[in-house]
Amino acid sequence: MLETVYTNLTNGGPVFVYVKDGKIVRIRPLVYNDADAASWTIKAGGQTFTPLRKACVSPYTSMEKSRIYSDIRLKYPLIREDFNPNGNRNPQNRGRSGYKRISWDTALDIVAGEMKRIREQYGPEAIMSRASSHHNWGNLGYRTSIWARFFNLIGFTDILDNPDSWEGWHWGAPHTYGFYWRLGMPEQYDLLEDALKNTDLIVHWGNDPDSTRGIYGGQESTQWRYWLKKLGKKQIFIDPFCNYTATILGDKWIAPRPG
Numbered sequence: 001m002l003e004t005v006y007t008n009l010t011n012g013g014p015v016f017v018y019v020k021d022g023k024i025v026r027i028r029p030l031v032y033n034d035a036d037a038a039s040w041t042i043k044a045g046g047q048t049f050t051p052l053r054k055a056c057v058s059p060y061t062s063m064e065k066s067r068i069y070s071d072i073r074l075k076y077p078l079i080r081e082d083f084n085p086n087g088n089r090n091p092q093n094r095g096r097s098g099y100k101r102i103s104w105d106t107a108l109d110i111v112a113g114e115m116k117r118i119r120e121q122y123g124p125e126a127i128m129s130r131a132s133s134h135h136n137w138g139n140l141g142y143r144t145s146i147w148a149r150f151f152n153l154i155g156f157t158d159i160l161d162n163p164d165s166w167e168g169w170h171w172g173a174p175h176t177y178g179f180y181w182r183l184g185m186p187e188q189y190d191l192l193e194d195a196l197k198n199t200d201l202i203v204h205w206g207n208d209p210d211s212t213r214g215i216y217g218g219q220e221s222t223q224w225r226y227w228l229k230k231l232g233k234k235q236i237f238i239d240p241f242c243n244y245t246a247t248i249l250g251d252k253w254i255a256p257r258p259g
Contacts, residue, residue, distance in 0.1 A: 129151050
């Protein structure tokens, strides 16, 4: 059977996923070709800057195959050995008793039965569900896809989990320190050109961007900081720890002494 190539975008950057006989054989960063849209270009300081024609994914994204086929991954539904949904549930043994494997049909029957029982006894609002903001997205699990369709049809209580992402930083920043043009983890493109052309100094306060990039663009912004250095823009890092970005790109490291 020939290899089939799929694309996937989760947290960490877009990748090509190579599949053969139903199994992943390798994962590689997405590479753009002539059929894709042209890259943007910024001219500053007499130089021209254009991003790489490939995705700069986070390191852990490249390890996704190992995670999927890990020996310690839970691959099948399990149930507590002393749990009987139609009899004695032994709640006092949660976290103590062992687990046994059950079939997918049995697991689905248990979940569906519990949802029906709770709805009939307490009403649909007694069922709560929430999909994580940061997980492996797919048509089944993403919170604006089949998951949302299913629970909106039957009625439920949606527990909003923000601020668990950049939204919390964005809305909290104006009330905390008056600055809001910083949308959490992803650097914004509308500030990059301004920084390359007009700034002389970048201050990274408690920030190690090369280590903490993990959102949609992966490590895409790493090359931006090299551009700043190439133009002679100074970068100061304020952090008790001389972090990894500061070690490579920092012109000055300021280490506060807590307390």
